[in-house]
Amino acid sequence: MKWVHKILVIASIAFFLNGCVKKEILDDINLIEAIGFDYAGDGNTSGTILYPIYQPDQPPENKTLTAKALIKKSILQDIQLQAANPIVTGSMEAVLFAKELATKEGVLELIDAFQRDPGVGSGLYLAVVDGEARELMDGNYGVRGNATFISNLLENNIENEDLPKTNLQKFLFSYYQEGQTPFMPQLKKISDEKIELNGVCFFKHGKVVETISSDQMFFFRLLVDKYSNGLHRVKIKDGEAAVRSIRSTHNFDLSKRSPLEITVKIKVQGIVNEYTGNEVKPEQIKQLENAFGEEIKKQSQELVDIFKEQKIDPVGFGHFVKTRKRKYDLSKWLESDLKNLTVKVVPDVTITEAGVIE
Incomplete structure (x- = not known):
């Protein structure tokens, strides 16, 4: 009869634990999907939460609540005073920081609240806003809600474009890692229905000290991340080519110890998807490989010079x-x-084949 006794004990424990879980019904809570922070002057910070209102057979309605506080960690408490339902952070997809705030006040105190919240996942996206975070969140960017749109925008640019992998975990890892400094993508509101990724911001001691444009992101990713799929345009004398399906790797070598010298070997493979010239012959392929290689060398070196001037080290x-x-x-x-x-x-650039010719 020992097995009967064990079953009864297990069932009792399960019943007890189930009774301890706080039940929350979606219609009775404000489920935060994104939060943005803006600089409010005199040491104050303004926080705006974005949460959906679900309606039958319709896209979710984007709702926002805003509060201003001197103590950053009390912003959610102040916002709760305006909400009829409890505010819950378990479904957050993105945290946005206005560039003015990230430059003047920094973001570490605000991020600290999220890394300590057990309801927030480490895959949470962080981004700087070129403008006001509240204004960006007030748009209407898709049928699945603004937060999901922002999250998908960042995810797509990581998977298919020039944004290196980035999230809460990676930001904190770079911040606490000796010999490395963190970075975040930068977003800008173009219209009430359009957002663009327009650069990457670099941090020192938790504050933005430098920003590169979207045109430089390709070369930054070559230095810090791999490409499994990408696109870049290369110009030569006979025309312009779109090199697609780019795959890349990079390796570091300490080529000198005194004075310190690091050799960064960047290997790139791709195909010519489009070409504006008459015909892609082996001669043109070679020219494209050389031109692409020279551009990588020049632009990467310029980025390194920027990092050295600003005393930051996002490459590690x-x-x-x-x-x-x-x-x-x-x-x-x-x-x-x-x-x-x-x-x-x-x-080391290799173009394996040529595709469409315009």
Whole structure:
């Protein structure tokens, strides 16, 4: 009869635990899908939550609530004073920071609240807004709701375009990692129905110190992430080609220890999807490979120079040096050693085939 006793004990425990779970009905809560923060002056921060109102046979209605507070962690409490239902964070997809706030006040205190919230997943997207976060969230961007649109926009650009992988977990990893600094994508509202990814923002001590344009994102991704699918246009004397299905890898080599020198080998493979010239002959393929390689070398080197000037290291050169030099001290990396680092970019471009000719 021992097995009967075990079943009764297990059933009792399950019943007890089930009674301890707080039940929440969707119609009786405000399920936050996104939150944005803006600079409100005099040390104040304005927070705006975005939550859906579900209606039968219709797209969700985007609703927002806004509150201003001096103590950043009390913003949700102040917003709750305006809400008829409890505010729940378990379905958040994106957190947005106005660029003015991210530059003047920083984002670490705000992010800290989310990393401590057990209801928030580590895959949460973070982004800087070129403008006001509240204004961006007030648009109407699709039938699945604004938060889902923003999340899908970032996910699509990570999977198919030039945005390196980024989320809450990766931002925090880069921030706490010795010899590396974090970054976030930058979004801009174009109209009430359109948002674009228009760059990447780089942080130092939790504040934005530099931003690159969308045109530079391709080369930044070559330095920090892999390509499994991509597109880039390359110009030569005889025409212009769209190189698609780009696959890339990068490898670092500590080529000199004193003074420090890192060789970055970037290997790129792709196909010519379109070409504006008359015919893609082996001669044109070679020209495209050379032109593409020179562009990678030039643009990547310019990015490295920007990072050295701003004393930031989103690529993680410092962390790499630490793994190659025993007892290396990173305490002065950003302030002095990074400036004296020599970085050589060595591209290896292979175009495997040619497609449509215009």
